[in-house]
Amino acid sequence: MNGREAVLSRVRQSLGVTGKEESRRREVAERLADVPRGVIPARGQLPDEERIALFMKQADKALATIERVPSAELVPEAIAMYLRSKNLPAELKRGEDPRLAALPWERAPQLAISTGPTGGRDLVGVSHAGAGVAETGTIVMLSGPENPSTLNFLPDYHIVVLSAGDITGDYETAFDKVRAQYGAGVMPRTVNFITGPSRSGDIEQKLLLGAHGPRSLHILVVG
Amino acid sequence: MHLTSPQFKSNVDHALHDAQLQKALGNVRAGFIDKRAKAAAALPEFEALRDNARDIKDHTLAHLDLYLEAYEKRVTESGGHVHFAETAKDACAIISSICKSVGAKTVTKGKSMIAEEIGLNDFLEADGLTTVETDLGEYIIQLRHEGPSHIIAPAVHLNKEQVEADFRRVHKDLPGDRDLSEPASLLSEARAVLREKFLAADVGITGANFLIAETGTSVIVTNEGNGDLTQILPKVHIVIASVEKITPTLNDASQILRLLARSATGQDMSVYTTFSTGPRRPGDVDGPEQYHVVILDNGRSSMLGTEFEDMLRCIRCGACMNHCPIYHSVGGHAYGWVYPGPMGAVLTPTLVGVDKSGHLPNASTFCGRCESVCPMRIPLPKMMRHWREREFERNLSPATVRWGLSVWSFFARRPKLYQFSTGLAMRALGAFGRAKGRFSFLPLAGGWTKYRDFPAPEGATFQQQWKAKRGAA
């Protein structure tokens, strides 16, 4: 008997089932199809503007920095200003995401921009988020050819562009967006929920920013 | 990790006289309790989420065979491989053969309690592989050849001076006069050293907090980002997780995630919650080329349908040990194996045998704090009592314990008498102890109070308080 059969049959023996029970199979199939939402915190269930405000407040609490940019055209200048405020070189690496590619980068001509995944030599990475979640100020990153996951982790500074319209109240609604985009039961290779910059409390339980991931997370909420 | 649970008593003796350890343990009391309380209080739905999380896990366990099959199907559809392992040895052998199949030399590891449970590092090292722990706490204890002393803060037993000494001993090519006096300098040194290891690794091994049947996804939760660098940089990602990590849907996992970080560190959400499904897709520019999941049983299936089934709801948040007066006094290593504190006192006997760990279920004041903070509502004291009873039946207990238990069961079988006499005793203890809040000596409990303070009862038994509460509601 192989490991698979051995484990499954031991589970069934302990549960006193065969695995063929119609009612059990139906219950499982229904839960997987219906994806019940359970208890949703009231805190995120707000009209648009208040939900965006909550997202910004919670991201700040998680020690991200965050600014609101009225329109997408202003993003390149906002990025250039952020880099200047941190005394960083005007250089960045970004994915090929069409929403980033379409930005008027010529409005910040000082920026030296490269695209693609990072091998760890880039100080600054710029990504576009798939969604934001207001209840905890979390950004949701979806991997793909145009959105490399390495940009979320290797650069010291991670700058994330998020459309205000993509901010949901809760995680469950963010997953609804993923299901709508990829189909039921299907996920991109990597979905990163990111809440603030990397940190560790492993030495004497003192919280320190900048463990293995980015030391700073800067979010631009657009619109 | 070498099992020393049979020597629990001498471990305790040792721990109580270890000044460094006692200093470090102060960080547990100071670091976790208030933060959890604040985070829980700030979310009005916290208690309702606990109920729902318990129900989700109970439902999953009752249908575990079917959810395992559904999960496996989705992983396969997304191009990944699922391997089932009955025992620790099977799991190690499977992982080792995957590493060999790609000619791996270096393996990076995200923090995984299951990897500790199965002794994975020793196994792989014996097979000629170099393993590198990448969670800061795990990295530190690996340098010291120690096991973790806490399930989410593996190096909580250490002070920064000890870490500094280890870094100076191991990172020999760095200047000897560098300043490592602050935790921040220790962290940035570890970051730089480990960055090289991440980029050089052939295989990355992580654990999983959830395996999602809806999508065939494994989920890790970290604050450092080490688990992510472990799994996106090498060409092979191996996940090692135990059977009970199966969770039906992404929504179900979301419910439990709202409890996990709040109960563990008092954060609303950990920094990185990562959902991984299969290997890199056509066109992807990064991510692993192979994705394997090893699902471990190692005795868990035999807990289903028994009085220990509730333990399989555990999400390894660590709240029970953070709130345990015994853990505060002796730390994690005294428990003698990978799982310390109340959850370890219940789980270790199931996994290594009660004959080798029979003292652990006695390491309890039955104060009930662990159960009151457990997000999954696991009745830990009740299960420790089950172990004591089994141990009693097997006649393994020392004579004094047998005597104490038979007195207890005489009363327990006569509820009226039990209520009356415990009520009397509680009022008496409450009156004596209230001034200080703790007893450092109790008649008839010398074996206990020799080493520990006994929390002073608050003047009414639980049953009386419960009645009064219900009357008021």
Ligand code: SF4
């Ligand atoms: S038993 Fe409960 S409190 Fe303890 S680690 Fe498990 S889930 Fe957390």
